[in-house]
Amino acid sequence: MLKYLLILIFIIMSKTAFSQNNADMQKLLWIVDKWVSQSETSTSYEHWEKTNETLYTGGSETIKNGDTVFAEKLKIELIEGKVYYIADVAHNPAPVKFLLTEVNENSAIFENPEHDFPQKITYINENGILHAVIEGPGKDGKTKKSGFFYAENEVKYV
Numbered sequence: 001m002l003k004y005l006l007i008l009i010f011i012i013m014s015k016t017a018f019s020q021n022n023a024d025m026q027k028l029l030w031i032v033d034k035w036v037s038q039s040e041t042s043t044s045y046e047h048w049e050k051t052n053e054t055l056y057t058g059g060s061e062t063i064k065n066g067d068t069v070f071a072e073k074l075k076i077e078l079i080e081g082k083v084y085y086i087a088d089v090a091h092n093p094a095p096v097k098f099l100l101t102e103v104n105e106n107s108a109i110f111e112n113p114e115h116d117f118p119q120k121i122t123y124i125n126e127n128g129i130l131h132a133v134i135e136g137p138g139k140d141g142k143t144k145k146s147g148f149f150y151a152e153n154e155v156k157y158v
Contacts, residue, residue, distance in 0.1 A: 021078050021081055021082065021083055022053060022054070022078065024078075024083050024100060024103050025053065025054060025056075025076070025078055025083060027103045027104060027105055027108075028056065028076060028083075028103060028108055029050065030105065030106055030125045031048050031056065031076070031108070031123060031125070031130070032048045032049060032050050032056060033047070033048060033130075033152055033153075034047045034152070034153040035047065035130045035150030035151065035152060035153055036150060036151055036152075036153035037148060037149055037150045037151070041064055041065075042062050042063060042064040042069070043062070043063050044060065044061070044062040044063075044070075044148065044150070045059075045060065045061050045062075045063075045153065046058065046059070046060040046074075046130070046132070046150055047059060047060075047153075048074070048076075053078075054077060054078035055075065055076070055077045055078070056075065056076040056077075057073075057074070057075050058073075058074040058075070058076075059071065059072060059073050059074055060072050060074060071090070072087050072088060072089040072090075073087075073088040073095075074086065074087055074088070075088075075095075076100075082099060082100070083099075083100035083103075084097045084098060084099055084100065084110070085097070085098040085100065085110035085121060086098075096112060096115055097112060098110035098111055098112040098115070098120075098121055099111055099112065106124060106125045106126070107122065107123060107124040107125070108122070108123050109121070109122050110122075115136070116136070116137075117134075117136040117137065117138070117144065118134035118135055118136040119135065119136035119137070120133075120134070120135045120136060121133070121134050122134075122135075128151065128152050129149055129150070129151055130149070130150040130151075130152075131147060131148070131149055131150075132147070132148045132149075132150070133145060133146070133147045133148075134146050
């Protein structure tokens with residue numbers, strides 16, 4: 001009898017944990033869009049799609065003088081009860097996971113203290129402007145922080 005009670009408790013706790021983390025995925029829906037940032041010398045894009053209830057896929061690229069100077073594949077995925085931001089960049093030997101540590105209806109923080117740079121990625125949606133901040137230790141040991149602002153983009157991706 002105790003065995004069945006423990007199994008029942010485990011099932012209920014698993015469903016509760018999944019529901020909570022699935023709720024966290026739902027709180028991230030504001031990121032699903034096409035975003036653009038333009039400067040005098042380059043244009044950067046970031047785009048996100050909801051693939052299913054546990055996976056958002058996307059990417060980021062920067063174009064300068066018609067050439068792609070930076071590109072990365074991105075995912076936000078629910079894996080084993082935890083939500084991760086996963087960046088796949090050419091200069092890293094494997095995709096890098098950042099754990100979701102904070103989320104609400106217009107912001108999210110992902111962290112990986114074991115990664116060189118960045119160790120923290122913050123997204124904030126401020127009235128249709130996506131503000132992304134990456135931060136971590138610089139080569140001199142001091143905290144380095146870079147911010148990027150994107151507006152919602154009507155452009156369709158090819």
